[in-house]
Amino acid sequence: MRRRSMLFAAGAAALSTQLGGRAFAAATGSGPILDHTTPVDLDGSEYVDLSNRAGVLAPLTAGTIVVTFRTTSHNQAMTLISASDPTAPSSNITLNLSGGALQFSVRENGAVLVNVMTRTRYDDGELHTVAVTVDASGTRLHAGGRTVFETAAHPFFGSVSKLTALSLGRNTDSDHPGGEWFCTGTIERAAVWDRVLSESELVAQCPRPDLADLGRLSVVLNSDTPATWVITGDSITHGALHTNGRRSYPEHWTERVRWELGKPKNRDFVIDSGVSGATSAELVAQFAQRVTAFAPHVVSIMIGTNDIATSGLGPDTYRSNLVSLVRSVRALPGSPVPVLQAPNPVDPAKWPGRVELSGYARVMGEVAAQENTVFVDHYNDWLTGNGGQVPLSLLSDGLHPNERGHHRIVLKMIRALRIFEADSRVCSLNIP
Numbered sequence: 001m002r003r004r005s006m007l008f009a010a011g012a013a014a015l016s017t018q019l020g021g022r023a024f025a026a027a028t029g030s031g032p033i034l035d036h037t038t039p040v041d042l043d044g045s046e047y048v049d050l051s052n053r054a055g056v057l058a059p060l061t062a063g064t065i066v067v068t069f070r071t072t073s074h075n076q077a078m079t080l081i082s083a084s085d086p087t088a089p090s091s092n093i094t095l096n097l098s099g100g101a102l103q104f105s106v107r108e109n110g111a112v113l114v115n116v117m118t119r120t121r122y123d124d125g126e127l128h129t130v131a132v133t134v135d136a137s138g139t140r141l142h143a144g145g146r147t148v149f150e151t152a153a154h155p156f157f158g159s160v161s162k163l164t165a166l167s168l169g170r171n172t173d174s175d176h177p178g179g180e181w182f183c184t185g186t187i188e189r190a191a192v193w194d195r196v197l198s199e200s201e202l203v204a205q206c207p208r209p210d211l212a213d214l215g216r217l218s219v220v221l222n223s224d225t226p227a228t229w230v231i232t233g234d235s236i237t238h239g240a241l242h243t244n245g246r247r248s249y250p251e252h253w254t255e256r257v258r259w260e261l262g263k264p265k266n267r268d269f270v271i272d273s274g275v276s277g278a279t280s281a282e283l284v285a286q287f288a289q290r291v292t293a294f295a296p297h298v299v300s301i302m303i304g305t306n307d308i309a310t311s312g313l314g315p316d317t318y319r320s321n322l323v324s325l326v327r328s329v330r331a332l333p334g335s336p337v338p339v340l341q342a343p344n345p346v347d348p349a350k351w352p353g354r355v356e357l358s359g360y361a362r363v364m365g366e367v368a369a370q371e372n373t374v375f376v377d378h379y380n381d382w383l384t385g386n387g388g389q390v391p392l393s394l395l396s397d398g399l400h401p402n403e404r405g406h407h408r409i410v411l412k413m414i415r416a417l418r419i420f421e422a423d424s425r426v427c428s429l430n431i432p
Helices: 051-057 199-204 212-222 249-260 280-285 315-331 357-371 378-384 403-416
Strands: 007-009 023-025 034-036 040-043 046-049 063-071 077-084 092-098 101-108 111-121 128-135 138-143 146-151 165-168 171-173 176-180 184-193 228-233 269-272 298-302 337-341 374-376
Touching: 034 051, 040 046, 051 165, 063 077, 063 092, 077 171, 077 184, 092 171, 101 138, 111 138, 111 146, 111 212, 138 212, 146 199, 146 212, 165 171, 212 337, 212 374, 228 249, 249 269, 249 403, 280 315, 298 315, 315 337, 315 357, 337 357, 357 374, 357 378, 374 403, 378 403
Parallel strands: 228 269, 228 298, 298 337, 337 374
Antiparallel strands: 007 046, 023 034, 034 184, 040 184, 046 165, 063 128, 063 184, 077 092, 077 165, 092 101, 101 111, 128 138, 138 146, 171 176
């Protein structure tokens, strides 16, 4: 059990005395005015009471909230930090998770001043650092140091009267004097500044900063502005024949993004420009027809399965082609976001000429790291999930994914881009 700083059980006395935790007010300036740096494990009925610091935050009309946490459940509502008037109904400022999505709300006596929520989700058990920044220009939500959502509304602590309660792990009001929205997981740190931190400062607060491109992808997913996704590659992306009449991974992605995420009027468009037999060289040569023509906002590239079997397309040429593709995507109008997706492994008994495909997956990962590009590693995901062996049940002919393999691919993609939801029909689909 971690050391805890005045940890309380709901409706009960303190479970422990203060054990060296830090929750202190600092002088106004460049540093936080509140910084709680002792990690606390919360079991869904406990919280950390910082109410003696509520007065420091109550006057703020602009500033930054940062919380680093890790969840251990998928509770529908989990508070990270909340300040409230415990004598009134629904008067609070709360940063919380709602179904895993990041939510920021400010209410005054039941009137909602702002209530915004991402479509991206953060209840995956990984360590996340999230933030809210508020000033006269609006409210922005951040994850991993990157902006993921913004709105023009800008209420903050000072918008709520009589803030006297301040807690990590719960919210409280007159209707819920024992608390509500309890968190299950670990809150590593919670801090508040009286100014808006820049992106570089937000990144510096993160033990594990996100790639800038992951933030840009989150903005696309969280925004109501229509976006065009181009998913390109070879026969695996094409998805013909081997799915046995069921959906390919681009089709599953279409269902998840265009329908399940609830974007207005389903105006995102997903275009599958995969071509059976394609290589990285052909994709470079046909980039205008297969990518540029669609004016994309995001371009996913899965390629390499045919390169390994094509003369003159060894790992070095493959590397050069991938770099060219990534840079060509970024050079398009609006600087679309590239996503690199490693091909799946193949059955070495049926395809002995492609047993070194792991080297191509490794090269793709190296290019992604070099170019600061999001990388979805299906090759190692398949092996890791099957004891290091190629999962033959996911393959049709030992090379092409079958309907189960395509679903496995999209699940990895969904998790990597943080839109997994257990109740989603795409995410929970069971293919016999």
